[in-house]
Amino acid sequence: MSKENFYNDISEAIVNLDEEKAIEYAKKAVREKMKLLEVIEKGFAAGIRKVGELWEEGEFFLPELMRGAQIMQNCLDLIIPYLHDASEKISHGVVVIATIEGDIHSIGKTIVATMLRAYGYDVFDLGADVPVEKIVEEAIEKNADIIGISALLTTTMTGQKKVIELLREKNLANKFKVILGGAPVTNTWVEECSADGFAENAIGAVRLVKSLLDK
Amino acid sequence: MSFQDWLKDDSKIVLFDGGFGSELIKRGLESGKIPDILNVEQPDVISEIHRSYYNAGSDMCQTNTFGSTPLNLSHYNLENRIEEIIDNALENIKNVRPSGGLIVGDIGPTGEFRPPVGNVTSDQWYSSFSTQAKLLEKGVDLWHIETISDLEEMLAAIKAVRDVSKKPLIASITYRMTKRGFFTIMGDSLEKCIEALNNENIDVIGANCTLGSKDMLKLLKASKNFTDKPLSIKPNAGQPVVKSGKTYYEQPVEEFANDIREMIEFGAKIVGGCCGTSPKTIKEIRKIINSL
Numbered sequence: 001m002s003k004e005n006f007y008n009d010i011s012e013a014i015v016n017l018d019e020e021k022a023i024e025y026a027k028k029a030v031r032e033k034m035k036l037l038e039v040i041e042k043g044f045a046a047g048i049r050k051v052g053e054l055w056e057e058g059e060f061f062l063p064e065l066m067r068g069a070q071i072m073q074n075c076l077d078l079i080i081p082y083l084h085d086a087s088e089k090i091s092h093g094v095v096v097i098a099t100i101e102g103d104i105h106s107i108g109k110t111i112v113a114t115m116l117r118a119y120g121y122d123v124f125d126l127g128a129d130v131p132v133e134k135i136v137e138e139a140i141e142k143n144a145d146i147i148g149i150s151a152l153l154t155t156t157m158t159g160q161k162k163v164i165e166l167l168r169e170k171n172l173a174n175k176f177k178v179i180l181g182g183a184p185v186t187n188t189w190v191e192e193c194s195a196d197g198f199a200e201n202a203i204g205a206v207r208l209v210k211s212l213l214d215k
Numbered sequence: 216m217s218f219q220d221w222l223k224d225d226s227k228i229v230l231f232d233g234g235f236g237s238e239l240i241k242r243g244l245e246s247g248k249i250p251d252i253l254n255v256e257q258p259d260v261i262s263e264i265h266r267s268y269y270n271a272g273s274d275m276c277q278t279n280t281f282g283s284t285p286l287n288l289s290h291y292n293l294e295n296r297i298e299e300i301i302d303n304a305l306e307n308i309k310n311v312r313p314s315g316g317l318i319v320g321d322i323g324p325t326g327e328f329r330p331p332v333g334n335v336t337s338d339q340w341y342s343s344f345s346t347q348a349k350l351l352e353k354g355v356d357l358w359h360i361e362t363i364s365d366l367e368e369m370l371a372a373i374k375a376v377r378d379v380s381k382k383p384l385i386a387s388i389t390y391r392m393t394k395r396g397f398f399t400i401m402g403d404s405l406e407k408c409i410e411a412l413n414n415e416n417i418d419v420i421g422a423n424c425t426l427g428s429k430d431m432l433k434l435l436k437a438s439k440n441f442t443d444k445p446l447s448i449k450p451n452a453g454q455p456v457v458k459s460g461k462t463y464y465e466q467p468v469e470e471f472a473n474d475i476r477e478m479i480e481f482g483a484k485i486v487g488g489c490c491g492t493s494p495k496t497i498k499e500i501r502k503i504i505n506s507l
Contacts, residue, residue, distance in 0.1 A: 058393025061402030067331045102248075104290040107328060155244055186454075 003034075007042040014047025015054070017064060019071045022047075026075040030082050040079060040120070048072045048118045052203040065202065066111065072118040092120045093213045096139045097148035099128035100159035105152035105182075108202075112148060112181060115202040116209060132162045139176055146209055151182040160185075161193040177212045181205060218317055218357045218383045221274070222418065222445055228479055228504045231319075231449060231487025232268035232276040233497050237464065239264070241493075249291050251283045254303035261304070266311040271494035272501025273487070275316060277359055278304045280351060281323035286335070286343040290326060298350060305354030319385075320355035322347060322372055323362050332401075337371045344375035357383040361449070362424045362489075364389050366403040366411055373415050385447050385485065386412055387421030392430050397437065405434065409441040421447030424489045427454065427466065428474035435478050445484035450474070452491030464491030472499040479507065 001009075006025070013021040022044075029039040051068035054060040060068075095116055099109045106128040113125040124142050126135065139147045151157035160180050167173045180190060180198040190198045196212055199205035221227045239250050242260055254261055261279050268276045283301055288294040308318050325343050327335035348358075358376050363369040369388060376384055388408050390397040397405040412420045420442055422434055431450035438446055453466035475486050486504075488496050 058395050058398065061398065062328075062332050062400045063402060070331060104326070107332065111332075155240060155248075 010043030011047035015050045017067050022071050022075050026078045036079050069114040069118040093145040094122045095146045096124045096144040098126035098130035098135050099150040100156050101131045103156035104128045109150035111202045112205045115206050119206050136166050147176050147178045154184045164193050229485040230274045232273040233488035233492035234490045237491050249282050251300050254300050258307050261307040262311050265308045267494040269313050269316050271497040275319050277319040277321035280304045280321050284325050284343040284347045286325035286327050301350040317356040320351040320358045322360045340368050340371035341375050344372040348376045348379045352380050359385045361387040362389045364399045365401040366408050383418040385419040385421050386417045387423040389424045397434050406441050419445045419447045423449035427451050428471045432474050447485035448483050449487045449489040451489045468496050468499050475500050476503045
């Protein structure tokens with residue numbers, strides 16, 4: 001079987017949400033000492049990108065999106081220990097993500113975290129109802145590239161702005177890119193907060209993180 | 216007149232209330248508080264909002280118990296206070312209910328999803344809704360299960376209510392509009408949801424939240440193809456806009472009310488509003504209903 005066919009099979013297994021096959025392919029790639037980064041990029045990542053596209057088009061829904069990302073993650077967990085070579089370092093960047101203090105809506109934030117992991121980012125998910133100070137502390141400690149803050153309530157979204165204000169107070173505004181998420185967030189709000197962007201859904205968030213880190 | 220009489224009377228359009236959370240925000244609801252605890256902490260504010268809707272012309276208003284399930288309250292460490300919260304909610308609305316006005320027991324989603332999105336089971340949903348329904352039963356005239364985004368969660372809620380109550384029941388799901396039509400975020404189509412609800416022991420099929428009035432009108436037209444049951448709609452007043460840290464809904468009241476007029480013409484039996492609508496919106500709709 002050609003490499004290309006193998007990559008296509010992997011991608012299809014992810015799109016079909018066929019965990020058994022996807023795991024089998026991950027093990028095969030490790031066993032046969034294939035170029036694992038290439039396997040991830042052209043096989044697994046291609047599959048999860050397709051899942052994301054299907055979700056955006058309204059063909060897939062939350063259960064498929066989450067299942068696809070989980071299968072992807074399980075496969076990566078198998079492969080990553082075998083990426084010995086430093087040049088094969090997989091992380092595309094470090095993201096610290098949280099739902100803001102006072103807001104217990106975690107689902108959107110969890111989906112974004114799962115998708116970012118599936119796309120190869122190191123994600124530290126601090127959970128929901130996280131105080132402003134804690135978010136900033138963790139970002140410093142984890143040496144984050146991106147801070148993602150979710151707020152589902154119009155009453156709690158002011159906390160997103162407070163994170164950016166605290167970063168400014170600490171002269172850290174240029175160290176991190178801050179992105180916002182949640183149903184009430186709009187471009188106007190992003191501008192008012194001087195945040196670096198917002199995304200309407202998990203795939204948009206991945207795109208946003210990628211574009212900010214590629215700059 | 217009872218709710219069942221209204222349903223039988225072809226000339227009657229039932230006017231529901233409008234948004235509750237957005238009214239609380241106007242009155243300075245503290246960030247991160249679940250509105251349900253205000254039944255205990257600020258009963259006067261809750262009663263005043265109910266009163267403003269009844270005064271604006273609502274035939275029926277719902278209790279401030281959207282999040283009063285053990286599962287949802289546990290996110291705020293309030294699950295042990297559920298009885299106090301619901302008893303107060305009933306008191307707050309009973310105090311201002313006008314003669315002839317009805318009280319609707321409001322049941323919202325638990326905030327917990329089934330796998331692979333979350334970890335909750337149908338039994339846990341059922342048990343949580345059952346606790347809420349048992350506490351509400353003594354003080355309500357009918358039920359509204361609303362803003363549910365998973366058909367399975369809706370079916371668990373209906374079973375829980377039906378196991379404790381024979382009162383009329385409105386079951387409202389919240390839909391997104393996709394390129395392929397209306398779906399819940401869990402992937403159930405409008406047709407699938409309505410067909411499942413047709414087979415349940417409920418009185419009215421509804422949709423609320425997520426969609427603004429323009430999209431809700433399209434949803435209503437599509438719904439008519441799938442059911443003969445009466446339909447209820449409570450759309451949002453467009454999407455919220457935040458300026459200087461304050462939330463605004465910019466859709467003009469008249470525009471919203473005109474869409475509601477069209478929905479009535481297309482057969483909506485129960486109309487009202489969800490997020491961003493206010494007593495002003497209800498007043499405008501009342502004028503329209505009275506002119507029909």
